[in-house]
Amino acid sequence: MEVRPILSTLFRNKTAPLLIAAQVALTLAIVANSLYIIRERLASAARPSGIDEPNIGWINLSPIGEVADPKTLQDIDLNAIRTIPGVKSAAWVNMMPLTQSGWSSGGMSLKEGDDNSGLGSAHYFSPDSLIDTLGVKLIAGRDFTPDDVFEHDPDQGSALPKSVIITKALAEALKPGETELGKLVGQRLFNAAEQPVTIIGIIERLQTPWSNAGSDGEQSYILPIRYVTGSFQYAVRSEPGQLERVMKEASETLAKLRSDRVLNSQRTFAEIRASRYANELLMAGLLIAVTVFLLLITASGIVGLSSLWVNQRRKQIGVRRALGARRIDVIRYFLVENMLITTGGVLIGLVLTLALNQVLVRQMEVPRLPIEYIGFGMVIMWLLGVASVLGPALRAARVPPAVATRTV
Amino acid sequence: MFFYYLKLGAVNLKRNPIITALMVITLAVGVAAAMTTLTILRGMSGDPIPHKSDRLFYVQIDSGPIGRESASGDPDPQLTYADTMNLWRAAKAPRQTPLMGTSGTISPERKDLAPFLTTGLAVGSDFFTMFDVPMLEGQAWTGAQDKAGADVVVITRALRNRMFGENQSAVGKRLTLSQRELTIVGVLDTWNPLPKFYRLVGSNRYGNHEDYFVPIEYAVRVESGIEGQVSCTSRPDPGFKGFLDSDCTWLQYWVELGRADDRQGYLDYLGAYVDEQKKLDRLPRPINNRVSDVMAWMERQGVIDNDTVVATWLAFAFLGVCLVNTVGLLLAKFSARPGEIGVRRALGASRSEIFSQFLTEAGVIGLVGAGLGIALTIAALAYVRQYAQDIALLTEMDLVMLFATIAISLTAALGAGLLPTWRACQVLPAAQLKSQ
Numbered sequence: 001m002e003v004r005p006i007l008s009t010l011f012r013n014k015t016a017p018l019l020i021a022a023q024v025a026l027t028l029a030i031v032a033n034s035l036y037i038i039r040e041r042l043a044s045a046a047r048p049s050g051i052d053e054p055n056i057g058w059i060n061l062s063p064i065g066e067v068a069d070p071k072t073l074q075d076i077d078l079n080a081i082r083t084i085p086g087v088k089s090a091a092w093v094n095m096m097p098l099t100q101s102g103w104s105s106g107g108m109s110l111k112e113g114d115d116n117s118g119l120g121s122a123h124y125f126s127p128d129s130l131i132d133t134l135g136v137k138l139i140a141g142r143d144f145t146p147d148d149v150f151e152h153d154p155d156q157g158s159a160l161p162k163s164v165i166i167t168k169a170l171a172e173a174l175k176p177g178e179t180e181l182g183k184l185v186g187q188r189l190f191n192a193a194e195q196p197v198t199i200i201g202i203i204e205r206l207q208t209p210w211s212n213a214g215s216d217g218e219q220s221y222i223l224p225i226r227y228v229t230g231s232f233q234y235a236v237r238s239e240p241g242q243l244e245r246v247m248k249e250a251s252e253t254l255a256k257l258r259s260d261r262v263l264n265s266q267r268t269f270a271e272i273r274a275s276r277y278a279n280e281l282l283m284a285g286l287l288i289a290v291t292v293f294l295l296l297i298t299a300s301g302i303v304g305l306s307s308l309w310v311n312q313r314r315k316q317i318g319v320r321r322a323l324g325a326r327r328i329d330v331i332r333y334f335l336v337e338n339m340l341i342t343t344g345g346v347l348i349g350l351v352l353t354l355a356l357n358q359v360l361v362r363q364m365e366v367p368r369l370p371i372e373y374i375g376f377g378m379v380i381m382w383l384l385g386v387a388s389v390l391g392p393a394l395r396a397a398r399v400p401p402a403v404a405t406r407t408v
Numbered sequence: 409m410f411f412y413y414l415k416l417g418a419v420n421l422k423r424n425p426i427i428t429a430l431m432v433i434t435l436a437v438g439v440a441a442a443m444t445t446l447t448i449l450r451g452m453s454g455d456p457i458p459h460k461s462d463r464l465f466y467v468q469i470d471s472g473p474i475g476r477e478s479a480s481g482d483p484d485p486q487l488t489y490a491d492t493m494n495l496w497r498a499a500k501a502p503r504q505t506p507l508m509g510t511s512g513t514i515s516p517e518r519k520d521l522a523p524f525l526t527t528g529l530a531v532g533s534d535f536f537t538m539f540d541v542p543m544l545e546g547q548a549w550t551g552a553q554d555k556a557g558a559d560v561v562v563i564t565r566a567l568r569n570r571m572f573g574e575n576q577s578a579v580g581k582r583l584t585l586s587q588r589e590l591t592i593v594g595v596l597d598t599w600n601p602l603p604k605f606y607r608l609v610g611s612n613r614y615g616n617h618e619d620y621f622v623p624i625e626y627a628v629r630v631e632s633g634i635e636g637q638v639s640c641t642s643r644p645d646p647g648f649k650g651f652l653d654s655d656c657t658w659l660q661y662w663v664e665l666g667r668a669d670d671r672q673g674y675l676d677y678l679g680a681y682v683d684e685q686k687k688l689d690r691l692p693r694p695i696n697n698r699v700s701d702v703m704a705w706m707e708r709q710g711v712i713d714n715d716t717v718v719a720t721w722l723a724f725a726f727l728g729v730c731l732v733n734t735v736g737l738l739l740a741k742f743s744a745r746p747g748e749i750g751v752r753r754a755l756g757a758s759r760s761e762i763f764s765q766f767l768t769e770a771g772v773i774g775l776v777g778a779g780l781g782i783a784l785t786i787a788a789l790a791y792v793r794q795y796a797q798d799i800a801l802l803t804e805m806d807l808v809m810l811f812a813t814i815a816i817s818l819t820a821a822l823g824a825g826l827l828p829t830w831r832a833c834q835v836l837p838a839a840q841l842k843s844q
Contacts (some may be wrong), residue, residue, distance in 0.1 A: 003642050014833070019736040026729045037718065062525050064513040065587030107476075114475055139420055157646045203673040262513050262525045282795045283715050292725050293437050308740040356725065364714045374431055 006337050017341045024381050025344025028297045030353035031378035033360065034287040034367050041284040045277035049097040050167075050205030052135025053269045055088070057247040058096050060233045060264040060328050061254060067230035071151075077232060077254055078128075084249050086242035089126035094267075095209050098276040102209035107191040108175050108219075110184075115191060121170050121219045122208035123192070125159075127226035131203065133237050139168065140182040142225040143203030149198075153228040156295050158283060161223045162319060165201040169218035192221055195298045211276065214220055232261065243268055295384060298334040300389035306334065310396040317396055318403030327397040334393035335386060342385035353377065411582025412763045421788075422629070424741050429771065431737045435777030435824075438730025440784035440819045445720040447789060447809050451616070451802030452712050456601040457540060462701035467495065467661045469682065472641045476827035477697060477809060483696055484639060485609045485709070486657040489628075489689070496532060500677050501663035503774035505532035506624050508659050509611060512586040515601030516571050526567070527635055527775060528620035536562070536594075538664045539606055544568075546579035546594035549623055557625025561585065561636040562594040567619045588630060590622070602801055605702055608709040610636030614799045634658060652827030668701070675699050727816075731824050738773075738828040749832055759833045766829040767822060774821020778814045785813060 010017050034063075067073060074092055081090040095102030103123040107115040130136060131143045144163065150158030155193040165187065166174075170183045178184070181202055181278075188196040211217040251266045274281075310317075317330055354376055360366040421428050437787040455461050469491050470483035477486070492506045499533050503668075508530040515523040535541070536548040548559045563571075568578045583590045601615045622632075631648040636658065644654030665674060685691045700708060749762055790801040 002829050015827070016736065016739065019732055019739070020469070022697060023732045026725060026732065030725050030729065034722060036480050062513060064515060064523055076520065082702065118479075153646075155647045197521055262523050264525050278795060279715065282792065283719065285795075286719060287722070290441060290722060293441075294726060294729055296732060297437070297733050300589055301435075304427060304740050305736050311744075356721075359721065366446075366714075366718060390424050 002333065002339070004338065006333065009126070010337065010340065014349045016122055017344075020341050021345035021348060022344050023298050023301050024385065025349035025352050026292050028346055028349030028377050028381050029289050029356045030294055031380065032373050033356050033369060034291050035038055035377065036373045037366065038284045038287045038291070040367070041280040041287075045280045045284075047207070047211070047217070048205065049207040049211070049269075050134075050136050050203070050218070050274070050353045051097060051269070051272065052237060052336055053100045055135060055238045056269045056308075057100075057238070057243055057250075057267065058269070058272065059236065059247070059251055059254065059266045061231040061261045062231070062264045064260050064262060064287070067260075070230045071226070071228045073230075073258070073297070074226075074232065076257065080249050080253050080257060081234060081236060084253060084389070085238050087236060087250070088135040088239055089129075089237045090250075091126050091133035091235050092124040092130075092227070093130060093133075094124060095122075095233075096235065096272065097207040097209060098211050098272050099209045100276060104193060104208070108170070108174065109190050110187055112190055112196070114231055116403070119173055119219070120216075121166075121192070121221055122206075122210075123223070124220055125161075125213055125223040125225040125227065127224065130206075130222055130235075131165075133235050133402075134206070135237060136206050137204040138165075138367060139204050140200050141165070141185040141199070143201060146221075147225040150224065151228055158238040159223070159225045160195060161178065161193055161225055162195075162197055163200045164189055164197040164221050164223055165203055166199055166221040167206050167218055168201055169215045170203070170221055171199075171202050173215060173219055179262045179365065195221055199224070241272060295380070299384055300383060302338070303391060306338070306389045306392035307395070310392045312335075312397075314399050314403055317399040318401055318406075321399065321401035322404040330397045330399070331393045334389055334396055338385050338389040338393075339382070342382055346381050349381070350374065350378075373402050409591070409761075409764070410768065411685040413768035416765065416774065417769035419433065421772065421776065424744065427737050427741050431734050431741075431773055432777045434733050434737070434778035435821060436784055438727040438825070439777065439781035439813060439820065440788055441723040442515045442720075442727040442816065443781070443785045443805075443809065443813045444788040444792070445716065445723040446600075446801050446812075447805055448792070448799060449712070449716050449720045450809070450817060451484075451799075452686050452716060454602070455703060456603060457702060460540070460664070464676065464702050465663050465671060465679070465699045466702075466705040467663060468566075468697045468698035468700075469678065469691070470693045471655065471691055472693065473655070474692050476641055477693065481696070482708075483698060484657045485660075486637065486639070486656050487661050488655055488660050489652045489659060492659040494523075494681070494685075498681075501674060503664040504662065505535040505538060506625060506659050506661050507531055507535070507607060508624055509607065509634065510622070510632045511634060511635045513573070514567075515584040515587070517582075517584075518571070519670065525534050526619040527616070528622060530554050530622050530624040531537055531631065532624060534664070535621070535662075538662060539601075541599050542597040544597040545577060546592070549593050554585060554623050554625065556838075557623050557627075557629045558720075559588065559626065560588045560593045560623065561590040562596060562621040563592055564617070564619050565594045565598055569594050572620050585620070585622075586632065587629075592721065600801060603706065603711050605664065605706055605711075607636075607660065608705065608711065612642055613711060621688045623748045628652070632694045667834075671699055671701070690784055711830060723781065729818070731820055734773075734824040735827055736772060738825055739831065742828045742832045746835045746840050748838045749835040751837065753837035754841055762833050762835075763829055767830045768827050770821050770825025770829065772817060774818045774825075777821060778817030781817050782813050804830060 054388060078090055081087060104120055105123045105327050106120045107117055108119040108121050109117040129143050129150045148163050150159055150161045168181060171184050175184060184199050188201050190196050191197055203217055206220045207217055208220050238249055247268060251263055335349060357369040361368055469487060470481040471488050471491060496504060496506050511527045512531050513523050513525050533548045533551055533554045542679060544565055553560055572578050578592045578595050581592050583592055600617050638656055638658040640656035642655060644651045644656055675697060676810050679695050682695050790804055791805040793800045
C-alpha cells in the first residue's frame with residue numbers, strides 16, 4: 001500500500017485536509033449525540049398507554065351554572081351515547097392517560113401507617129367498567145361489579161369504596177421482587193382512598209395522565225366510584241374504524257340533550273397522544289433535519305475540496321498514468337487519501353463526541369451516550385467520506401496520460 | 409475602492425455558481441438553525457419585568473405535617489388558604505396579591521354567540537399595579553371592593569373584542585359569568601408576558617393567558633371552580649368550607665417591596681408569623697420560608713426547558729460545521745483564480761488591496777447568506793409555532809434578533825473568509841505570470 005507517499009503529500013499541503021478532518025470531527029460529535037437523543041425521544045413517544053387507542057375518544061362538557069340532579073343527567077348522557085350505532089362501550093371517568101392533568105395520591109403501601117412510603121400513583125375512578133371501555137387488559141383477579149360501586153358527593157362526605165384494581169407497575173412497586181403478582185389480589189392497599197381498600201384485580205398497563213419516563217408513568221389504580229357532581233366527562237369506545245363518526249354524533253347528541261352546558265373538548269385518543277408528545281416529536285424532527293443537513297453539507301464539502309485537488313493535480317496524475325499506473329491505482333490513491341483524512345477526523349471526533357456528551361450529561365441531565373452510537377457514527381462518517389470522494393476520484397481516473405507531455 | 413470591491417463581489421457570485429450556491433445555502437442553514445433555537449431560548453430565559461423584577465417576591469411557607477417533607481427540603485410551591493388570607497389581610501408589604509386560577513362559562517348577551525368556557529385569575533387589586541398590567545380603559549377595582557368580594561371583573565382586550573366588538577367601550581357593562589352578573593370595571597390592553605412568570609405553578613408557562621380577573625374574595629364567596637395544582641397531605645372535610653379549612657395548598661402569593669434589600673425584613677416577618685401560628689397548633693414544621701425575587705423564582709421552577717438548551721448547543725455546533733465547510737469552499741473558490749491575483753499584484757496592487765478585495769467578496773457571500781438565513785429562520789419559527797402550541801408565543805422574532813442574525817452571518821462569512829483570503833494574498837505574481 002502506498003500510505004507513506006500519501007501521508008507525506010498530505011503533510012506538505014495541510015490546510016485542506018485539516019479542514020475536512022475538522023468538519024468530519026464536528027459532524028461526528030453532533031450526529032452521534034443527536035441520533036441518541038432522537039431515538040430516546042421517539043422511544044418515549046411510542047410507549048403504549050395500555051388502552052385500545054385507535055377506538056377511544058374523550059368528551060368533556062362543562063355546566064354553565066349549578067346542575068340540579070347530576071347523577072340522573074350522567075345516566076341520561078351515557079344512555080344516549082350507548083345507543084349511537086357503532087359505540088361499543090362508554091363510561092364516566094375522572095381522567096384519561098396522557099392528558100397531563102388529573103388526580104394522584106401519595107403514600108401508597110400494603111402496610112398500615114406507612115404514609116411516607118414515597119410511592120405515588122395516579123388515581124382513576126369510574127362507576128363503569130374501564131376494562132370494557134378503555135380496553136385495558138386484566139391479568140389477575142376480577143373486574144368491578146355494580147355492587148362494588150360507591151357514590152361520592154364531595155359536598156356531603158368522603159367516598160368509601162372497598163375495592164381497587166391496580167396496574168402491574170404499581171403492584172411491582174408495592175412488592176418489589178414478587179414474581180407471582182396474582183398473590184397481591186386480596187391484600188389491602190392503604191392511602192388509595194379514605195379507608196384501606198382490597199385489591200381485587202391487576203391490569204397489565206394503564207399510563208398516568210403525565211406518562212413520566214420509567215415505571216412511574218404506569219403506576220395507576222382504579223376505584224369504583226360514582227362522582228355525583230356536575231362534571232360530565234365520558235370515555236367512548238367505538239367499533240373499529242368508526243371513531244370519527246361516533247365522536248361527532250356523540251357530541252351532537254349531548255349538545256341536543258341540554259342547552260345549559262358547553263362542550264369543553266372532544267378529542268380522539270390519537271389527538272391526545274399527538275398533543276402529549278408534540279414537544280418530543282418536534283425535538284426529534286428538528287434533530288433529524290439538523291443531522292440530514294449536516295451530512296449533506298459535510299459531503300458537499302468533501303466533494304468540493306476533492307474536486308479542487310483533482311484539478312490541481314491533473315499534471316501529477318498524468319505523469320503517474322504515463323509511468324504505468326492503472327486507472328484503479330489513481331482511484332485507490334484518492335480513496336486511501338480520503339480514508340486517512342476521515343480517520344484522522346473520526347479520531348478527533350471521538351474526543352469531541354465524548355466532550356459534547358459530557359456537557360449535555362452534566363448540564364442537561366441527558367443520559368450518557370451508549371458506545372454503539374459512537375461506533376455507528378464512525379461508520380457513517382467513513383461511508384460518507386468514501387461516497388463523497390468517489391465522484392472526484394473517478395474523474396481523476398479519466399485524466400489521460402497525455403497530459404504529462406503537455407507544456408507547463 | 410470599497411464599493412468597487414462590493415460590485416466585484418456581487419459579480420463574482422456568478423462565477424463557480426455551484427460552489428457559491430453551496431456556500432450561501434450552508435451559511436443560511438447554519439445561521440437559521442442557530443437563530444431559531446436562540447430566539448426560543450431567549451424568550452424562555454428573558455427577564456419578563458426588568459425594571460422591578462428584583463423587588464417582586466414570591467412567598468413560600470413550609471406548611472405540611474411533620475414526616476412528609478419533600479425530598480429536596482423545599483417548601484410546597486403554593487400556600488394554604490388560611491396562610492394566604494392571613495398574610496394578605498395583614499398587608500405588611502407595600503403591595504401584595506394572592507393568585508388563584510379559576511374558570512367559568514361566559515354567556516354573551518349577543519344571540520349569535522354561544523356560551524363558552526374560559527379561564528381567569530382571582531387576585532387582589534394590587535395585582536395590576538404590581539405587575540404593570542396596562543389598562544386600555546377603566547381601572548382595577550378598589551381596596552374596599554377587594555374586601556367585600558364585589559361583583560366586579562376586569563377583562564382582556566381579546567375578550568372584549570369577542571364579546572362587544574373592537575373599539576367598543578366595555579366599562580360599566582355587564583358580564584354573565586357562570587350565571588352570575590358582574591360589572592366590568594376595566595379592560596386590559598394586550599399583556600402577554602413570557603414566560604408567564606406570575607403564575608408558574610399549575611399553568612402553561614408560555615401561553616394561554618387568562619381572559620378575566622375577579623377579586624379573590626368574590627371567587628371564594630361564589631365557590632368558583634379552581635384551575636391549577638391542588639395538593640393535600642390529608643383528606644379535606646366535605647364541601648367548599650371543608651376545603652378552605654384544610655391543609656391543601658392551592659394559592660400563590662406575591663409581594664412587592666420598596667427596595668430589593670427589604671427582602672430580609674419580610675422574611676423576618678414571615679418567621680414571626682409562623683411562630684405565632686405555632687401557638688395556634690398550626691405549621692408544625694421548623695421555620696423554612698422562602699422569599700424569591702422573579703428571576704430566582706423562575707430558576708427554582710426550572711423555567712428554562714432542558715431540551716431547548718440542548719437544541720441551542722447542537723445548533724451552534726452545527727453552525728460551526730457550516731463555517732468550516734464555508735472555509736473549505738471559499739478556499740476552493742479563491743484558489744481557482746491565482747492568475748487574476750497575479751495580474752493585479754503585478755500591476756501594483758499591494759497585498760492589503762488583495763486582502764480587502766477578497767474579504768469584501770466573502771462579506772458579499774455572507775450578506776446573501778444572511779438574507780436567506782433570515783428567511784429560513786422565519787420559516788422555521790413558523791413551523792415550530794404550528795407544531796408546538798405551548799411555546800408558540802416564544803417564536804416571535806424581534807428587531808434585536810433580526811440584527812443579531814445579520815451580524816452573526818456577516819461575522820461568520822468574514823471569519824470564514826480570513827484564511828482563504830490570506831492564502832490568496834500569498835500568491836506570487838511572478839510565478840503566475842510565467843505560467844501564462
